[in-house]
Amino acid sequence: MTNFNTFKATLAIAIPLILGNLTQVAYGLIDTAMIGTLGYKQLAAASLVVNVLAIPLVIGIGLTMAITPLVAIANGQNNPHKASHVLYNGWTLSLVCGVVLALVVHAISFYxxxxxxxxxxxxxxxxxxxxxxxxxxxxxxxxxxxNFADGLQYTQTAMVLSMASLPLNAFLCWVFIYGHLGSPTFGVFGAGMATFISRVLLAIAMAIVVLKHKTFHPFISLRKQAWQLNKATFREMLGIGIPSSLQYCMEAGAFSISGIMVGWLGAVPQAAHQIALNCASTTFMASLGFSMAGSIRVSDAFGKGDGKSLALIGKSTAISGLLYGFLAALLMVAFGSYLPYAFTKDAEVVRVASILLVYAAIFQISDATQAIGVGLCRGVKDVVMPTIYVAIAYWGIGIPVGYLLAFHYQMGVSGIWIGFVTGLTFSAVLLNFRFFKNLHKIVARL
Incomplete structure (x- = not known):
C-alpha cells in the first residue's frame, strides 16, 4: 500500500470523526446563542457551568476512549470474542463511571x-x-x-446519529428555554433539559444500532460466551483510560488556568483571548479526528502483527497532521484580520484578537502534531510516558513560560500564547519521537 493510499484509508475514517467532533462544538454554540438572548447573567451562568463541567467531561471522554484501541487490536487479531467482551465491559464501566461523575457534579452544585x-x-x-x-x-x-464501532472502523454511524441529534437539540432548546408548544419557560435549565434528552435518545439509538444492525451481528451473536464482567478487562481499560483522562484533564486545566491569568490583564485581553481560543478549538477538531483515525488504524495493524502497515500508517498520519497544521495556520493568518468581527465589533478587542490569531496560527502546527503523537502512541497502548510528556509540556513549560512572559517581561496576553506554543511544540516533538523510536522495537517484535 502506498503512502497516498494509506492516507486515503485514514482520511475515510477521519472525516466522519471530524464531523462528529464539530457536531459536539455546535451543541455548545447553539446552547450559548439561545441562552445569550435571555440576558448576560444567564450567559454567565452557562459559562460557569461549562467551566465546572470541563474536568468531569474530559474524564468521561478519556475513560471511554480506551475501548477503541482494545477493540481495534482484537479486530486486527480476528478475535470477535474479545471485541464483544470489551464492548460489554466498556458499557458497564461507562455506566458506573458516568453515575459516579454525575453524583460528584451534583455535590459540587451545592458549593x-x-x-x-x-x-x-x-x-x-x-x-x-x-x-x-x-x-x-x-x-x-x-x-x-x-468507540466500539470506531474500533471496527465504522465511524459513519455515530457521525450520522450525532448530526441528526443536532436539530433535535436545537428544537428542544427552543421549546424548553422559551416555553413554546405548551411547555413552561425553563430558561437556562431548559438548555440542560434539552441536552439531557438529546443525549439519552442518542445513547439509546447508538446502542440499538450496535445490537441490531447486521454489521455488528458477528460480535453481538457471541454475547452468551463473551458478555461476562472481568477484572482483568477493567484493569486493561483503566490502564489506557486513566492516563488518557489525565492527558485531557491536564490540557483542560492548563487552558482554564491560562484563562484566569488572562483575566488578570483586563476585559479586552480576556475577550480577545476567548476569540482566538474559539477559533483554535474549532480547527483542532480536525486534528483530533486525524488523531483518532490514526490510532484506530495503528491499533488494527498492531493487532494483525503487520509491522509494515503499522509503520506506513504511522508515518502517513504524522505527515498528514503536519500538513493540516500548516494549512490551518495559513488560513488563520490569511483571515486573522476578519475572524474577530464574527464575535465582536469592538475595535480594541478586534485589534488584540488579530494579534493573538497570529500566535494561534503557529499553535495549529504544534497542536495538530502533538494530537497525532498522542493518538499514535495510544494505538499501540503506550499511554504512561505520553501522559508524563503532556504534563511537563503544559504545566512544566507552557504555563510557567506564559506567566513569565506575560507578567515579568510585560508581554501581556501575547506572552501567554507564546507559552502555549512553546509547551505544545515540546509535547509534539517528544510524542512523535517516542512513537517512531518505539516503532522499530514494535515492528521487530511482530
Missing part, C-alpha cells in the same frame, strides 16, 4: 454560592449544572458504543 460568583448567577447555575452532570451518564454510554 456554587461559595465560589465567589454573583449570587444570581450561582442560583441560575445550580439546577442547570445538576442536569448537565446527569447527562454525562448517557453521554458515556453513547461513547462506549461509538
Amino acid at each position: 456554587l454560592p461559595y465560589m465567589g460568583q454573583d449570587p444570581e448567577v450561582a442560583a441560575l447555575s445550580k439546577n442547570y449544572l445538576i442536569i448537565m452532570g446527569y447527562s454525562l451518564i448517557p453521554m458515556m454510554v453513547f461513547g462506549a458504543s461509538k
Whole structure:
C-alpha cells in the first residue's frame, strides 16, 4: 500500500470523526446563542457551568476512549470474542463511571454560592449544572458504543446519529428555554433539559444500532460466551483510560488556568483571548479526528502483527497532521484580520484578537502534531510516558513560560500564547519521537 493510499484509508475514517467532533462544538454554540438572548447573567451562568463541567467531561471522554484501541487490536487479531467482551465491559464501566461523575457534579452544585460568583448567577447555575452532570451518564454510554464501532472502523454511524441529534437539540432548546408548544419557560435549565434528552435518545439509538444492525451481528451473536464482567478487562481499560483522562484533564486545566491569568490583564485581553481560543478549538477538531483515525488504524495493524502497515500508517498520519497544521495556520493568518468581527465589533478587542490569531496560527502546527503523537502512541497502548510528556509540556513549560512572559517581561496576553506554543511544540516533538523510536522495537517484535 502506498503512502497516498494509506492516507486515503485514514482520511475515510477521519472525516466522519471530524464531523462528529464539530457536531459536539455546535451543541455548545447553539446552547450559548439561545441562552445569550435571555440576558448576560444567564450567559454567565452557562459559562460557569461549562467551566465546572470541563474536568468531569474530559474524564468521561478519556475513560471511554480506551475501548477503541482494545477493540481495534482484537479486530486486527480476528478475535470477535474479545471485541464483544470489551464492548460489554466498556458499557458497564461507562455506566458506573458516568453515575459516579454525575453524583460528584451534583455535590459540587451545592458549593456554587461559595465560589465567589454573583449570587444570581450561582442560583441560575445550580439546577442547570445538576442536569448537565446527569447527562454525562448517557453521554458515556453513547461513547462506549461509538468507540466500539470506531474500533471496527465504522465511524459513519455515530457521525450520522450525532448530526441528526443536532436539530433535535436545537428544537428542544427552543421549546424548553422559551416555553413554546405548551411547555413552561425553563430558561437556562431548559438548555440542560434539552441536552439531557438529546443525549439519552442518542445513547439509546447508538446502542440499538450496535445490537441490531447486521454489521455488528458477528460480535453481538457471541454475547452468551463473551458478555461476562472481568477484572482483568477493567484493569486493561483503566490502564489506557486513566492516563488518557489525565492527558485531557491536564490540557483542560492548563487552558482554564491560562484563562484566569488572562483575566488578570483586563476585559479586552480576556475577550480577545476567548476569540482566538474559539477559533483554535474549532480547527483542532480536525486534528483530533486525524488523531483518532490514526490510532484506530495503528491499533488494527498492531493487532494483525503487520509491522509494515503499522509503520506506513504511522508515518502517513504524522505527515498528514503536519500538513493540516500548516494549512490551518495559513488560513488563520490569511483571515486573522476578519475572524474577530464574527464575535465582536469592538475595535480594541478586534485589534488584540488579530494579534493573538497570529500566535494561534503557529499553535495549529504544534497542536495538530502533538494530537497525532498522542493518538499514535495510544494505538499501540503506550499511554504512561505520553501522559508524563503532556504534563511537563503544559504545566512544566507552557504555563510557567506564559506567566513569565506575560507578567515579568510585560508581554501581556501575547506572552501567554507564546507559552502555549512553546509547551505544545515540546509535547509534539517528544510524542512523535517516542512513537517512531518505539516503532522499530514494535515492528521487530511482530
